[in-house]
Amino acid sequence: xxxxxxxxxxxxxxxxxxxxxxxxxxxxxxxxxxxxxxxxxxxxxxxxxxxxxxxxxxxxxxxxxxxxxxxxxxxxxxxxxxxxxxxxxxxxxxxxxxxxxxxxxxxxxxxxxxxxxxxxxxxxxxxxxxxxxxxxxxxxxxxxxxxxxxxx
Numbered sequence: 001x002x003x004x005x006x007x008x009x010x011x012x013x014x015x016x017x018x019x020x021x022x023x024x025x026x027x028x029x030x031x032x033x034x035x036x037x038x039x040x041x042x043x044x045x046x047x048x049x050x051x052x053x054x055x056x057x058x059x060x061x062x063x064x065x066x067x068x069x070x071x072x073x074x075x076x077x078x079x080x081x082x083x084x085x086x087x088x089x090x091x092x093x094x095x096x097x098x099x100x101x102x103x104x105x106x107x108x109x110x111x112x113x114x115x116x117x118x119x120x121x122x123x124x125x126x127x128x129x130x131x132x133x134x135x136x137x138x139x140x141x142x143x144x145x146x147x148x149x150x151x152x
Contacts, residue, residue, distance in 0.1 A: 002139045004132060007080065008099070010139075011092075014077040015100035017070045020063045076142070083138035088131035091115060095128050 002010075066074075081092055094114055095106045106128070108121035115124060 002136055004136055007132065007136045007139050008096070010073075010077045011081070011096045012100045014074040015096050017066050017074040019100070020066045021071075022065075080135045080138045080142065083134045084131040088127060091124065091128055092131055092135070
């Protein structure tokens with residue numbers, strides 16, 4: 001049985017997997033039909049092709065691409081959210097997005113403006129709790145029947 005924290009953690013992981021997916025449209029827009037432009041290097045020397053001078057420790061590591069299992073788990077977690085009301089899904093997405101960015105707690109005061117309200121940060125938290133309760137129920141009902149990611 002999934003708890004509230006388990007489902008919330010799974011949704012945060014799903015959000016992080018979604019960020020690792022490639023953006024096909026942006027990649028298509030970058031394609032050029034002609035020879036690539038020649039770009040001169042501003043500084044001669046030990047220049048890394050990724051744009052960094054000096055130590056290799058300066059280079060941020062790229063995340064690994066998502067595997068099929070990661071994507072299946074992400075899709076399953078996002079399918080659970082469909083159990084919540086349509087107007088609460090945006091609130092869930094904003095709250096989970098804040099947690100995925102590394103926030104320790106959901107910033108309810110900052111979520112008021114994107115949700116279109118001026119007062120009631122405590123009400124947003126209660127609304128989120130009720131909506132996530134529906135999501136947890138959907139996740140636990142899904143445990144009773146096998147899904148594609150459980151068979152992988």
